[in-house]
Amino acid sequence: MDIYEPVTKVAQLIGDPRRATILMTLVDGQAWPAGDLAQVAGISPSTASDHLGQLVSGGLLTVVQQGRHRYYRIANSDVAQIMESLASVAPPGPIRSLRQSDLRKALQYARTCYDHVAGYVGVAVTEAGIRRGYWNQEEAGYWLTDAGLAWLQEIGVPCDAGQRSIPTHIDWTERAGHLAGPLSVRLTARLFELGWFTRGTGTTIASKRTVVVTEAGKDAFRQHLGLEFRNARS
Numbered sequence: 001m002d003i004y005e006p007v008t009k010v011a012q013l014i015g016d017p018r019r020a021t022i023l024m025t026l027v028d029g030q031a032w033p034a035g036d037l038a039q040v041a042g043i044s045p046s047t048a049s050d051h052l053g054q055l056v057s058g059g060l061l062t063v064v065q066q067g068r069h070r071y072y073r074i075a076n077s078d079v080a081q082i083m084e085s086l087a088s089v090a091p092p093g094p095i096r097s098l099r100q101s102d103l104r105k106a107l108q109y110a111r112t113c114y115d116h117v118a119g120y121v122g123v124a125v126t127e128a129g130i131r132r133g134y135w136n137q138e139e140a141g142y143w144l145t146d147a148g149l150a151w152l153q154e155i156g157v158p159c160d161a162g163q164r165s166i167p168t169h170i171d172w173t174e175r176a177g178h179l180a181g182p183l184s185v186r187l188t189a190r191l192f193e194l195g196w197f198t199r200g201t202g203t204t205i206a207s208k209r210t211v212v213v214t215e216a217g218k219d220a221f222r223q224h225l226g227l228e229f230r231n232a233r234s
Contacts, residue, residue, distance in 0.1 A: 087172035
């Protein structure tokens with residue numbers, strides 16, 4: 001057997017446009033039923049079930065069973081990073097409506113990626129933390145400093161003082177790194193709890209990934225990180 005055969009099998013799974021759409025839809029780490037994913041991919045429920053079965057068998061998705069209902073989610077953060085990395089080198093797709101344009105801008109501005117914040121806001125927070133000395137950039141990611149640990153504890157983020165390494169994701173819209181991994185997930189969750197972030201109000205799966213920085217959040221980021229966000233529509 002060719003030693004790279006497993007790689008080609010994964011590439012073939014991702015290479016189908018319908019499966020790629022499903023995977024990109026699930027990059028934020030949330031779980032969705034087959035019917036909703038079929039609608040997003042523009043295929044019938046039976047066709048979606050076949051594609052979802054292949055993605056589960058290939059280890060790219062997992063199934064969450066709740067009673068009689070089955071929900072699908074991305075298997076792990078590595079799969080999410082693969083999809084984001086592919087998106088970062090792909091040219092932007094065509095925009096065919098004002099609604100699509102608005103959604104793309106909102107996703108580029110701020111969105112969830114495997115339960116941590118990404119997009120312009122994710123990169124801006126990451127870079128502001130570097131300027132404040134809360135984490136240092138390293139070759140493989142970031143290193144949480146004592147000042148950063150103290151700040152995270154101040155705002156109520158659960159931290160393990162012995163776990164200082166923070167992985168990075170290359171943001172597919174910003175083409176720059178942002179905080180990833182468990183600590184980033186806890187930080188993002190806490191910022192929602194504090195009311196610095198709120199969820200987008202759209203009805204589609206993609207729109208539910210969007211993140212809004214509240215007015216209270218803008219004031220808090222200015223105070224804590226010296227961060228001034230650009231306008232969301234710019």
